[in-house]
Amino acid sequence: MRYLIKNGRVVDPANNIDSVMDLLITDGKIAEAGKDIKAPADVIIDASGKIVAPGLVDMHTHLREPGREDKETVRTGTIAALCGGYTSIACMPNTEPAIDNVKMVKTLKDIIKKDALTNVFIIGAITEERRGIKIADIRGMKEEGVSAFSDDGSSVDDERVLLEALKTAKKEGTIIIEHCEDIKISANGVINEGFMSTKMGLRGIPKRAEYERVKRDIELAKKASARIHIAHVSCKESVEAIRKAKQEGVGVTAETCPHYFALTEECCATYDTNTKMNPPLRTKEDAEAIKEALKDGTIDVIATDHAPHTDSEKDVEFDFAPFGVIGLETALSITAMELVEKGILSWKDLIIKMSLAPARILNIDRGDLKKGKAADIAIIDPSGAYVYEKEKIRSKSKNSPFIGWPLKVKVSEIFVSGELVMKEGAVISGS
């Protein structure tokens, strides 16, 4: 099929393009980008007033399959991803059982081949059963196509184990993604430690639990001369540690999530368990520091940490609810509203943070609309106002803190490897 996308604002930071032009797709690849393309096409899409960008790349998704298909599956998770503008997602290995060996990677690859509507890249566990004790078969999993390694959900507590993992990852040409949390400090906390935890009578999670671990992990990466990626940065002190490390030339990259700049701990006031996540929502000062870090490049990536949990798991006492919120369907809109509309990032910056940078960190050939590249494209309507309602959520789980928010950015068309999989805001059935 040949598709011609007409008159869209093409935002393609990999090639330093941000202007109104046409885009031709043939045989699954970008064939041409330019003004007034006259080539014949099977389908012509008018993208006037819309943004045409490389499809978004989420480097932090929990798809829950295998094991917790009641929360999410590869199918439902990738449908949610499409609705949010994503053409590639990387799924975390904390499934049941964990993705910690070659056999599990193969099992997951089979499911992905059968059910995924987007590209799905696999993140393998650093240690067996994610227990932080014995290093998993990083080399074997890497050969099987795993893109990065993480025990996400837990930090690798034993620094000798993490150091060894960093060295192995370096040797194998891959990276370690660390969930930074010292559980001796976070203990049984459920929200940020501070005025809100005091007022609400809930156990607090001190920021120290995060930033002390960030500092330790940076030191270990330095020692191993390896790259490390810090997952879900939520507080000012972590930002400062990462900024300093970058200045010193340490191979560190970092991500945050939309909730850490769009929301604060005040949102927990009603004991709504959809505001319970780990790390927890922090203060306004932290949210401001996160925005500053996105602006100055300290934080490279905006990821979702899409963490589906069922209503029956979340509709309980705040103490008993699991940590985590979904985010695939809202990340783009929230980021556009909170950062682009407010002048903190440009659309080009947004596409870097949500597509190009994560693709480069994961070393996957995406996020780039150069001629000959796989045609993963999102056509985005920046003035498609709607209310994000629970009934319309496509993810299998509905645990979003943004339910009821008026959102302004809607994804209208998506191409994955040159195939139109979403049209006029609807996922094409049978794709």
Added chain:
Amino acid sequence: MEKKLVWTKKDLLGLEYLSAEEIEFILYTAEGFKEVTTRQIKKVPALRGKTVMNLFYEPSTRTRTSFELAAKRLSADVINISVEASSVKKGETLIDTGRNMEALKIDVLVVRHSSSGAPNILARAVGSSIVNAGDGWHEHPTQALLDMFTLKSKLGRIEGLNVSIIGDIAHSRVARSNIWGLTKLGAKVTVCAPRMLIPVGIEKMGVKATDDLNEALEGADAINVLRMQFERDAAVAFPSKMEYFRQYGITTERLKKCKPDIVVMHPGPINRGIEMSSEVADGPNSVILEQVTNGIAVRMAALYLVSHAKKAS
């Protein structure tokens, strides 16, 4: 003094969520019910035909009894249910239980729960009125109301009083509710505890925090002494009961340096010889048993008002 206010709240979840006027109105309503409790026939038909359920996820004798008496003196039908929090985790969820109670047409659910915010979550899920009888470390609004009621009946006012709350502030719902209520009515509140038992950011609730008992006692019109729970979290901060009593225990010697008519309160049950000496507990400044008596009138007022809440216009 005649007070008029249209009560619009179906639930009593905490004093944080009430205005000064609403708090005063509950205290005013309680005064009327206090008179009822002194009659030969201690019963009025105010809640006749209504059903009140005490749903207790945490063991409690005195609070449950007080609520039960309050409901009975208003002629409500009362049911008591105790639930083991551990079995709840495996079985029915809090919200499902609440919805079942609503289906049984229970008018008021009085809820005690070990998890902070449980009554807030329940109040959103069900139409029955929810009265918080203590949730985690969050709030215990009727306890604070009865403390304020007692204080007002002793000293004639709340506004301008210096009130010190002494003990494990970090893990105390009684402290939080008292702080909200007292500060809203214009009292000056000091909280006093060993440093580790003063939670982060408590000053933002409008109080002064100190670990020096002398500072808390000096100039105080009233003290509210909290129960030290050495079997729980307090143990981490203060391992020895004797040492606690030596540093923070309220004794006759210490009271001698205070205002002579200082009011000594305690939410009970008292640990004699830990947070206060027996002489103080039974002494002339103590109003501990009056608090217990006043608890019924205050809880009658709370049950009555939430049952008669008008929809906010």
